[in-house]
Structure formats: structure tokens, C-alpha cells
Amino acid sequence: MDIVTPGQVAARGRSRRHRRSPGTARIGEALLWLGPALILILGVVIYPAITLVATSFNRYSIIGLRLGPAGFQNYLNFLTSPDLGQVVWNTVVWVALVVALTILISLALAQFLSKEFFGRRFVRWAVIVPWASALVISSQLFRLMFDYYHGIINQLLTSVGIIHTPIDWLGDSRYIMPSMIAVGVFVSIPFTAYLFVAGLNAIPTDVYEAARIDGSSAWSTYRLITLPLLRPAILIGVVLNMIYVFNSFPINWILNGSNPGFGNDTLITYMYKLAFKSAQHDVGESAAAGIFNVLIILIAVGIYLRFVNWRQGDKA
């Protein structure tokens, strides 16, 4: 049999070219093209990562002077710090609720935005605005809105008669986390909703036609056709939001800025406070915390993907 697959043709072509041009020149040429990207990656990804690891194994005075090697002491200090349990719990609540609420609301919103209606263009713009403004500015605005004395939220709720005395949204421990989560969801929705709008647009209309002919109800069409076909978009939405929300700094930093202690911190703000605000004021311990943070988010995403794959395999 003399059937040649396209792959073999390509391979043959490659090897022929390979023989013609010496390998050294090719590497030089490749480096020339890859150079800028490699330098960028080395500078902004690899070097800081290396510095982080190096810092975590050294002992520093509170002004940042290296005093000597620390072994694993920074890791031990971090893992045994009394506030860690609360901080981890806060992080879990923060990430889980923000991501879950964002996904649910965005699914509904995307369904709405993909329909034709009067003023759709305006609504689409309105949804994307929170994404366009810097997180620090949004958070600062929410801080003003949540203010106990002058905030618009308390004024609105009291004037409508829902509450009679103002609520200390950002100072009362019962309300701090819910307030932060509300802001977190608000700023995460635009990206996620648009991801789902794109996903919905990619679903071919003939599938829906077939479902309609077969007499499927609106809900079962959504459950059996839209959701499974939207699965890749949902997957990406969850993973990216998990990472964004976990690493989010400005919302928690600004909304929680006037509260004492570490009772409302997530791992990210806790890491910053360890380095620059707490009595430890220790960049070494903070670097150790940073390495844990990277590991934790990698593991969390890994677990999620594993879980999702397992369900898919089960169905197939």
C-alpha cells in the first residue's frame, strides 16, 4: 500500500528542510523571534517567582534587612499563626460565594442579553461598565456608599422604611463579608456574563429547532441543551473567576480597611498585612504565605477540573 498521510508528508518536508539548514542558525533565528517574549517572561514571571522562593527562606528584620538564612522557620511561623484558620475560612467563603453567585447571575443575565429587545445595546453597555472602571475606584465608591453615617445605601433603606437604624455594613462583623461578597460579585459579573453571551451565540439554532419539534419544554431545553453546550464557557468562567477572586486585593483591602485585627482578611490581604502592617512586619513570612497562596489556588483549580472531568466521564 502506498498511501501517504498528510502527516507523513509534513514530516518528510520538515526533515528535508532540517537537513538543508544547519541547526545552530535555526536556534539563533528562533531565539531572535522568541527573544522579546522570553525576556518578558523571565522578567515578570520567572524572576519574581525565584525572588519569592528565595525570600521565603531568609530571615528579615522589620525594615526589610536580610539577617540570614531562615530554613523553614518562615513557613512554620505562617502555618502556626493563630489567625490563619479564620483567614483560610474567610478565603473559602469569599471565593466560593463570589464565584457561585457570579456564575448563577451571569447565566441568567446572559440569557437575557442574548435576546432581542428594545434598548438591548444600552443594557449591554450598562453591564460592561463595572468592568471598565478600575477595581480600586469601584471599591472606594462602594466604601462611600456603605458608609454608616453618609452612605447612600443606609439612607435609601431607612427612607424606604426597610430598616430604622443604619447598618454598619463595613464595621459590623455580621455584614462585612456579605458586603464584600456583594461588591465582588458586582465586579465579576461583566466578564462572566459576556463570556456566557459568546457561549450562547455559538450554540447552533437548529439544535433548538429540533428540540422544539420534539416538544421539549423551555426548562428541559435549557437544562438538556443550553447548559451542556454552554459547558466549555462555564468551565472557563469558573476557573478564571476562581483565580481572579482568590487573588483579588483592592475590594477586601479597601472595604475592610478600617477594621482591626485579621478577622475579615483573605489569604491575599493577610499576606500583605504580614509583610507591611502586622507586628511581624516580616517579608520572609509573607513570602512563605505567598508560596502557599500559589499552591492553594493551583490545587483548588486542579480539584475543580478533576471533579468536572469525572462527571463528564460518568455521563459519556
Add this chain to the structure above:
Amino acid sequence: MKKYLRWGAIAAAATVTSLLLASCGASAPTGTSSKSVKSIKVVIAQYSKDQTPKFWNAFKATYEKQTGITLNLQIIDWNNIDQQSSTMVQSGDVPDILNENAYATYAANGLLYNSDQVLPAATKADIIPAFVKSGTYKGKFYGMPDLSSARALFYNTGLFSKAGITAAPTTWDEFVADAKKVTALGGGNVGYAQPLGPEEAQAEFAIWLFNNGGDFKANGQWTLNSPANVATLKFMKSLSVDDHVTQNNPGHTNRTDGAFSLFEQGKAGMVVGFSPLQGALDTQFKGVKYAIAPMPSGNAAPAQTYGVTDYLMSFKKAGNEAAVKAFYKLYYSPSEINTWIKAEGFLPVTTSGLKLFSSNPALKVYLDTLPNIHLTPTDDPEWDKIALTIKQNIGLAVGKTGDPQKFLDDLQAQAVAGK
């Protein structure tokens, strides 16, 4: 599988490189090369957006003209200067001059010049002795004061007269009674705006405990949980929890955007303030009628003025001694230092400045007490950590379920253990 191998290789490379880097990390810059520097790096904290850059750019021009040495000026926001200076030290790229609110750890780590090396004797003699004392670590003067501020009780005379109060309170009992009267006016008015959030809580605590006969240190020993201090913190807690004369949730209220803003809105009867607040009230919030009085005293303790100074410290670097000396000489010349202090609305740190500013009646209440000013123990490196703990945690101690005694016992234990 290949992917894992690749990540493994990167991780291995990263580990090796990090070990290499770790072995040659930042070290204290030393050396006494005779070669003089051609430029110095000066890092200044931004006290105000307008005045700080204006003064320091003019200073830079004068300095460069006088010495021929380039002055690389970097002005950093107060919220970030701690982080940035720490990063500079960590990466071995220390400035020649750094403006910060603490110096003792830098001195203890052996990074700084002392006054014998870089400060002209006449300049040192001009600095008010209380500030020389607070800038002295282990017998050497490292923390050169740049400016100072003193705190006093601001009270809203409009609210006071509405509540039928004729004079500022002089004792804690009077203070509580007056605060109750103002709170009773209703309409969202609070008797006392008490900032015990993480921004600047150690200052609020200090001024109250100094005026109750307490202190952080006595005879070289930490006295953080002394009976006077515990009584003070219990009193501070009772203001909100029992007497309800403060704004909502003082332990979660910062100074600038919390307590000060309430006073500026005319909603607070009293607040502990300093001259920049006075400046804001006189220019932006002219509707608020106010007066300034010494702090009321608890337990018949003698009146104390709590003061704060920041520092201009200089780092030992090869060949920069002469340039640093010239910097101090110029900074402490009356035409420079007093221009800046006046523009920023702060108080002088030199005897000559004291004389110059005494012509301003608005500053009289502070200036009279300046020579006897009571500062926090900034000369002890341990204080740097104690202050951070107070800032971060005192708000929890004055909450409804807070325990002032336990907070101060823990603080004392932290200070004694030195960690």
C-alpha cells in the same frame, strides 16, 4: 506527562537559582571609600499633595546649586512609604536620606549615620532637647527630626453652646458629662469622635494614657499593662460601650476618613486633633466653629501634651558622608526648615523655629507645651512592633466583647519577649 516533566524542570531550576540568589542577598551597605558621590537619593514622605513637592523641589535646586551634587528626589505617599522603604532595604538599594516615622530598627541594624558623623554641632544644639532624646538610640543621635505635631482637644463651640456647656472639660468626669450633653442634642450628633481603627490608633491611646499618669515605658522597662494604662483603656472602651457618647463602632473607625470627617461635618462635639485638622477647618470647613483646649486629665494627673515627630535619617554608603552633611546643614537652616513646616501646618523642632513661630497666636496652645512634649518611645526598636500591634488590634479590645486587660497583658508579654 510531558507537561509535568517540564514544570518539574522549571521548579528545579527555580530552586537552584533561588539558593544562589539567597546566598548573595541584600547586605548592609558599608565601606568608607574616599571617593565622594556625585548624586544622592532622597526619599521624602508626602505630607500634602501641594506643599511637599513644592518645597522639596525648591530645596533640591538650592542644594544642587550650593554643592554641585545631584539630588534625586522621590516623594512617596505615607500609605506606601513603609512598604517602599522596606523594599529598598531588602533589595540593597537604600536611599541616602529617608523620611520616615520610625528610625530605631534602622539604627539597631547598623545602617545609619549618627549625628557625630553628619550633623554640624551648631545644628544639633539648636534642636529641641525632647526631640534629640527621642532620636537617640543607645547614646547616639540617629533620628534627626524633620517636623513635629502636637495633639490637643478640639471642641465644636456651636454644639457646646447649644448643649449649654460654657468651657472645655478639664477632667474625665467633665469630659463624659459634656459628651453626654452633646450626644443628647440628637440629630446624629456625637459627643466624642474616637478613632481606634488601624490607621493611627496608637496616637489616640497614647494621648489618653499620658493624661492619666500612664506611659509605655518607665525607667527603661515596658509598662504597657500598668494599672494606669489598663484604667485608661477601660475608660476608652466605656465611652462607646457604656456611655454611648462616641460615634458608632470606634474600634472600626479610622482617623482621617472617620473621626476627623465627623468633626469637619460639625457632627462631633470633640475630637483629638492637630494643626493640619486646624488648617482644614480654617480653609475648607469654615462653617464649623471650634476652639482648642488642653486634654482633660484623668485621676488628677498632670496635663501632658502628646507629640509626634518624623525623622530624616541618613544611610551609611561609600563616599556620601559629605553630601549628607551638606543636606542636613541646608535643611536645618531656618529659611528652609521653617518654610516647609509653616507651609504644611506643622510645628517646629528647633529652638530657633520655636521663637519664629511664637508670633502666630493660633499655634500658641501647642508651642507653650512643645519643650515638655511627651513622645512615644520611638528610640526603642521594639516600639516599632508594639505600635503596629496597637494599631492593628486595639480596635478589638474596645469592642463590646473586647478585653482591655488581656490586650495590654498580651502586649506587655510581646514587648518583654521581644518578638
